[in-house]
Amino acid sequence: MSPTVQRAIGIAVLLAAGMLSLPVSAFLFDAESSGSWIIPVQLLAMAVTGAAVTVALPALAREGDSTSRRARTGIWWGLLAALVGVLVFWFLLNGIRGA
Secondary structure (H helix, E strand, O other), X not given: OOHHHHHHHHHHHHHHHHHHHHHHXXXXXXXOOOHHHHHHHHHHHHHHHHHHHHHHOHHHOOOOOOHHHHHXXXXXXXXXXXXXXXXXXXXXXXXXXXX
């Protein structure tokens, strides 16, 4: 698979996961006793997802990087996708002018 296709697939998967991770975390931890775990669980899930996607699709990291280096790079890609997901939901729920 070409690097361009790998990047396109990786970005699409990470953006979709980033947008779905917050509502899924909120659904799973929507109780008074566990409500403070929503964001940490979302970030952890996206870090793991980013690492897995970047290890599976090496074009998301620098050419020639080791597997551990690709995983560390993927963690950052996953956290960036989580941030994009939060921003998308912010604008969907509140509009451009905010809350």
